Amino acid sequence: MQEREYIKDTKYCQILAQSRVTDGVYTYSIEKVYVKKKKRDEIRFCLYKDTLNQIEKYIPRSLDVTELELLELFKEAINQDVFSMEMLGSLKGILSQKKVKESKVSILSTESEEKK
Incomplete structure (x- = not known):
């Protein structure tokens, strides 16, 4: 080694x-x-x-x-x-997924508010 x-x-x-x-x-x-x-x-x-x-x-x-x-x-x-670069890449993917999920929730809540 x-x-x-x-x-x-x-x-x-x-x-x-x-x-x-x-x-x-x-x-x-x-x-x-x-x-x-x-x-x-x-x-x-x-x-x-x-x-x-x-x-x-x-x-x-x-x-x-x-x-x-x-x-x-x-x-x-x-x-x-x-x-490691692999760990940072994985972390970036996790954060990107979180961002996508939050934006979907934000869009859904905005649409439900507009219907009222």
């Missing part, structure tokens, strides 16, 4: 790509990681915080962000190549 570049190597994984958004207290991140035991790439949503012992210590808990912060994080993840 060809050796890949990584940002950080831990016992659990290698961080291959990373998006980061900081709010002054926490750093939110979406990462592409290679999980050594499973021998595969995965996407990880995570949280880091500066502590007295360590700068940007990984915090093993859920990542709670606003929709605006999530959009900013996704934008950065796309810019940092966290997601």
